[in-house]
Amino acid sequence: MATDSSTHSSSDRSLIQRFDAWLSDDMSPRRLVGVYAVLSLYFAFLLLPVGYMLLVTFTSQEFLYSPQLIPSLGDLTVENYLTVLQTGAFQGYFVNSVVIAVSTTTLTLVVGTLAAYSLSRFEFPGRQSILLSFLATQMLPLVLILIPFFLLMFSLNLIDSYLGIVIAHSVGGIPLGTWLLKGYFDDIPTSLDEAAKMDGCSRLDILWRIIVPLSLPGIAVAGFYTFILSWNDYLLVSILSQTAATRTLPFGLQLFQSQNTVAWELLLTAATITIVPVVVLFAFVQSYIVEGLASGGMKGM
Amino acid sequence: MATQDISSSPLSPYVAEFKRFVSDTWLGYAMVLPAVIMLGAIIVYPTLRGIQLAFFEVSLLNPEQMTFVGLSNFGQMLSDATFKSALWHTVLLTAVAVSLQYLLGLGLALALKEKVPGAGFFRSASMITWVLPGIVMVIIFRFLVQPDFGPANIVLAKLGLETTYWFGRPGVAFPLIVVMHVWRNVPFYAIALMAAMKSIPETQYEAARLDGAGPLQAFRYITLPQISYVSMIMIVLHVIFTFNNFDIVYLSTGGGPLGNTEVMSTYIYKQAFEQYALGYGASMALVMLIIMMAFTVVYVRLEARD
Numbered sequence: 001m002a003t004d005s006s007t008h009s010s011s012d013r014s015l016i017q018r019f020d021a022w023l024s025d026d027m028s029p030r031r032l033v034g035v036y037a038v039l040s041l042y043f044a045f046l047l048l049p050v051g052y053m054l055l056v057t058f059t060s061q062e063f064l065y066s067p068q069l070i071p072s073l074g075d076l077t078v079e080n081y082l083t084v085l086q087t088g089a090f091q092g093y094f095v096n097s098v099v100i101a102v103s104t105t106t107l108t109l110v111v112g113t114l115a116a117y118s119l120s121r122f123e124f125p126g127r128q129s130i131l132l133s134f135l136a137t138q139m140l141p142l143v144l145i146l147i148p149f150f151l152l153m154f155s156l157n158l159i160d161s162y163l164g165i166v167i168a169h170s171v172g173g174i175p176l177g178t179w180l181l182k183g184y185f186d187d188i189p190t191s192l193d194e195a196a197k198m199d200g201c202s203r204l205d206i207l208w209r210i211i212v213p214l215s216l217p218g219i220a221v222a223g224f225y226t227f228i229l230s231w232n233d234y235l236l237v238s239i240l241s242q243t244a245a246t247r248t249l250p251f252g253l254q255l256f257q258s259q260n261t262v263a264w265e266l267l268l269t270a271a272t273i274t275i276v277p278v279v280v281l282f283a284f285v286q287s288y289i290v291e292g293l294a295s296g297g298m299k300g301m
Numbered sequence: 302m303a304t305q306d307i308s309s310s311p312l313s314p315y316v317a318e319f320k321r322f323v324s325d326t327w328l329g330y331a332m333v334l335p336a337v338i339m340l341g342a343i344i345v346y347p348t349l350r351g352i353q354l355a356f357f358e359v360s361l362l363n364p365e366q367m368t369f370v371g372l373s374n375f376g377q378m379l380s381d382a383t384f385k386s387a388l389w390h391t392v393l394l395t396a397v398a399v400s401l402q403y404l405l406g407l408g409l410a411l412a413l414k415e416k417v418p419g420a421g422f423f424r425s426a427s428m429i430t431w432v433l434p435g436i437v438m439v440i441i442f443r444f445l446v447q448p449d450f451g452p453a454n455i456v457l458a459k460l461g462l463e464t465t466y467w468f469g470r471p472g473v474a475f476p477l478i479v480v481m482h483v484w485r486n487v488p489f490y491a492i493a494l495m496a497a498m499k500s501i502p503e504t505q506y507e508a509a510r511l512d513g514a515g516p517l518q519a520f521r522y523i524t525l526p527q528i529s530y531v532s533m534i535m536i537v538l539h540v541i542f543t544f545n546n547f548d549i550v551y552l553s554t555g556g557g558p559l560g561n562t563e564v565m566s567t568y569i570y571k572q573a574f575e576q577y578a579l580g581y582g583a584s585m586a587l588v589m590l591i592i593m594m595a596f597t598v599v600y601v602r603l604e605a606r607d
Contacts, residue, residue: 031415038412039423042405046430046488049441052452056444065450067458115336122329130333132601137344139597141545143569144586147579148350149343151364171343174336203328232434234548239574250436264444271437282432286425290492 057081057269064265080269084256089244090270093252096162097231098277100248103166104230105223108173112222115174116181117207121193131182134175142235150239160242168236173226180225184218185211217288224285228278249274352590354583361577374584383560384585387568390475391589394564395543398482403536405483406490413495424495427488435485435548442481443468443553471561474554478562481549490535497531498524530603537600541593565589 055071056064063075084090119131149168158164188211196206212219234250241247253274256267282289355374357367378384413424430438445453446467454464467473501523509519547566550556556563556571565585573582 032417035412035415035417038408042409042412042487043423043426046427046484049445049484050429050433053441053444067449067455069452069455111335111339114332118329118332122325122332124326124329127329128605130337132605134336134340135601135604136597137340139541139545139593139600140344140348141566141586141589141593142547143545143566143573144351144583144590145344145347146570147354147361147573147583147586148347151350152343152347167339167343171339174339178336203325228432232432232436234434234436234552250434253436253440264447264450267440268444271440275433275437278432278434279429282428283425286428289428290424290496 053268054272057265057272059265061265080265081273084266084269084273087255089255090252092244093247093249093255094273096246096252097248097274100162100165100169100246101227101230103162104169104173105226107166107170108177108226109219109223111170112174112177112181113207113212113219115178116185117211119178120182120185121190121203131179134178137175146235146239153240159240160246162246165237165240165246165248166230168240169230169233170226172233172236173229176229177222177226180222181215181218184215188214217291220285221288224281224289227281231278348590351583352587354580355587356584357580359579359583361573361579364579367580370580374581375588377581378585378588383563383568386560387556387563387565388588390562391544391564391566394475394479394482395540398479398486398543399536399539401479401483402486402490402539403532405487406535407494409487409491410494410498413491414498424492427491429488430485431489433485436552438481438485439549439552442477446477468554469558471558474558474562478550478553481553482543482546485549486539490539493531493535494528497528501527534600534603537596537603541596541600544589544593544596 057080058078059071059075060077060079063071119127153159153164153168156164158167192210192214193206196210201209231248232250233248237246237248237251241251244252249270253267253270256263256270354367356369356371358370358374359367409427413420413427445451448454448464448466451466453467457464467477505523506519509523514522545566546564547570550562550564551567551570554562556567566589569582569585569589572578572585
């Protein structure tokens with residue numbers, strides 16, 4: 001390495017030295033190139049489809065329907081976004097999505113935190129079975145539940161209401177959320193609980209003043225999973241939502257397609273807008289998610 | 302025991318302990334109760350009802366009227382060619398998609414693990430495909446293969462190859478479904494496997510190097526054994542998810558062309574909600590449940606290990 005950089009000017013050298021210092025000792029240039037080559041292949045496969053969708057949404061309709069891959073500067077426009085954002089029905093679906101996903105996340109976190117605290121700190125008969133049956137509910141085929149579930153919601157008069165969809169989504173999120181939060185709660189030493197108890201804190205005080213503040217990363221991750229579960233759901237909404245009043249974005253995207261024709265420029269733009277909140281939230285919690293996955297199993301999953 | 306002699310009543314410490322135990326237990330139950338009630342009402346009860354429906358003939362148009370038909374729904378499956386092909390497609394899809402996801406995820410994990418500049422960006426960017434709504438993924442892929450203006454077909458046309466709406470082509474639609482499953486889940490495997498790899502102490506690799514082990518041997522004898530637990534979890538979990546998956550097939554091909562991509566969940570959905578045959582749909586869902594039971598038991602055992 002030193003012989004390489006000695007042929008360059010001093011400013012170049014410091015740059016290369018900085019780059020060098022960044023690499024670990026056993027990272028040879030050949031290995032570096034190999035790693036980047038592999039990563040490029042993967043990311044071309046993973047990100048190009050999304051990236052190309054993003055590009056197309058900023059181009060004119062003429063370009064989209066032309067047999068050309070690369071737009072010229074003259075093809076660029078934000079017209080698609082203006083059209084989609086000004087569509088009244090789309091705005092309505094967006095509001096529905098936000099209301100339902102935020103309510104679902106709140107309900108799931110409250111119910112899940114209580115359950116996780118109980119399962120993490122209390123000893124009672126049936127604790128282990130409750131924990132494992134929570135996990136098992138995640139494995140049931142949704143289509144088996146769907147039929148009686150629909151009949152149940154129908155008899156409870158919860159079809160086409162926010163409440164029905166929020167309950168359905170929360171039930172989807174609670175097992176995973178509880179399991180995940182329990183993992184974080186378990187990592188908090190019980191000596192803290194004991195100390196707080198000495199100071200006269202009740203069990204609920206301990207939960208609210210010690211456990212919750214110390215598990216904020218876990219709560220963020222559980223909240224994120226619940227939010228995307230609700231935000232991304234198509235199947236349950238397609239069954240529970242009968243009118244535009246409760247339709248959310250994933251189901252509402254059909255607004256831009258009919259039986260025979262698809263307004264691709266609008267559909268892709270609406271799809272892009274749909275993923276913005278998810279991607280933004282993901283950017284906030286991704287480090288916790290990666291960290292959580294390190295401990296294996298369901299924690300962080 | 303010494304305290305017994307000092308305290309006024311010999312039993313009072315035990316009474317206090319018993320009271321504390323009862324109140325603690327009571328509070329423990331009370332806090333877990335909302336979750337248990339919600340899951341019981343919305344998941345367990347419908348599941349039991351679903352299992353019951355499998356032995357009845359019920360129409361979605363008049364769900365109150367149930368006729369007990371014993372095992373005849375299951376008999377109907379044996380002579381239902383669509384059911385058989387849907388079951389075969391589901392098994393094939395699960396086997397191929399999960400294998401590819403694992404192998405490609407392992408490769409990506411090995412690359413992401415390396416300490417190269419920009420590794421942090423690659424790690425966080427890779428999960429994007431996993432957080433997208435299924436419908437958005439399907440819209441993207443359907444756009445890619447549109448005739449005339451879909452980017453994939455533009456490239457094929459430039460190369461002088463055949464162009465068509467590939468989701469409508471028997472023989473291509475099914476591989477495309479596999480590609481979507483792989484596209485969506487590879488990053489998740491990669492991040493989980495990478496995290497497991499990073500928790501292996503570097504000293505083990507150094508010791509192996511001193512003993513003259515090459516990179517392949519180090520991978521075989523150090524890395525693989527220590528990521529086997531996470532690998533098992535990932536594989537079992539995704540076998541279950543892929544087997545049960547509904548939206549990818551339903552939204553992209555709807556089971557077509559000519560039933561080429563029909564899987565269990567889409568066929569059941571159609572039977573129940575389009576043909577109104579709730580009982581028959583439920584009986585097929587019960588078959589799915591039974592097949593998945595084995596994997597669930599393995600998964601729960603793995604998770605319960607600690």
